Amino acid sequence: MTADLPDIGPDPSAPTAWAGSVSRYDPHGLDVLEAHVIAHRTSAAEWTVMSVPRRIWTGLVEFVPWLASIGGFAMLLGDDRAIRLGRMTERGAEHIPFAAVCYAVAALGVVVLFVRWLRGGRRQTKGMRLHLVLVFVFGALGIPVAYMLATRDGVGMGLMMVPTYVMMGLATVLFVLVQLSPPPEPKSEIAFEDLDEKTVKRLMTLRGRAIDTLVKRSLLPDENIDALKARPLGRLHIEDEPS
Known part of the structure; x- marks a missing residue:
């Protein structure tokens, strides 16, 4: 399902950060956004298993x-x-x-x-x-x-x-x-097919925020934004086949 997404490198930005900083002269299509969303799946999964106090503490520390x-x-x-x-x-x-x-x-x-x-x-x-x-x-x-x-x-x-x-x-x-410290050890990525419902919901929320940011920056074509946000995870850049 994600094989047709573009290569965005080994250390991509989070979707919302990318949407807020990408230049209009760099690739910023729906396929690039979806690639950033999917690449963020392991971090999103880690976030969903945190307790609310742990999330608050993590935010304060950062x-x-x-x-x-x-x-x-x-x-x-x-x-x-x-x-x-x-x-x-x-x-x-x-x-x-x-x-x-x-x-x-x-x-x-x-x-x-x-x-x-x-x-x-x-x-x-x-x-x-x-x-x-x-x-x-x-x-x-x-x-x-x-x-x-x-x-x-x-x-x-x-x-x-x-x-x-x-x-x-x-x-x-x-x-x-x-x-001067050694680079971080590579994370073991979660397979797209193994994402649970909470993680998918988290990724959809992040994707929606990124879409809103791109719209405010006039970096998205004139489309139905609500319909875009409703597309299944991994298929943001793929139009639904007419029935």
């Missing part, structure tokens, strides 16, 4: 560090449009401690990532490296903004940005450790 780092930078920078409309106060030195708290949360998140990496076999992890880069970058962006605010308001910085330096240092060390 997203809190870089989200908190972005939050620290946003706390310092603010939103110019919201400030002009009076929905947000102008940024000042009084916001630096709040940013420091965000960076401290991000630093703690990096420590948790480190523990998870140790327990996971100390292997290279593509997603983790990206998250660590985001943590470092938004910390590096926040430091000059914080010093600018402190200088403008005539306030001493003191130790307020120490959590930022700690966060960046931890992210750098973990990035180097991950980079």
